[in-house]
Amino acid sequence: MELSEYETKRQRRIEANQQQLQALNVPKIPERTRPTIRKKKEVESLYPVRRSLRQRQQRENDTEPIVTETEALIALDSL
Secondary structure, three states, rough: OOOOOHHHHHHHHHHHHHHHHOOOOOOOOOOOOOOOOOOOOOOOOOOOOOOHHHHHHHHHHHOOOOOOHHHHHHHHHHO
């Protein structure tokens, strides 16, 4: 099977380029390399977990009982 004029010119150009690369001592580059498998990093939160002021104070004191809104309203009504 004969090559077309374009394919012939292309083949000559490829050969000329290869000779020029050899003259420049350019190492041969592999056609394809295996894709590297990357390990997934464990995602760490950029920001601390958000807590309400009441929860933060509760953790600091750790002696006060947690009062729900309903319990607080009942306590206010009883005063």
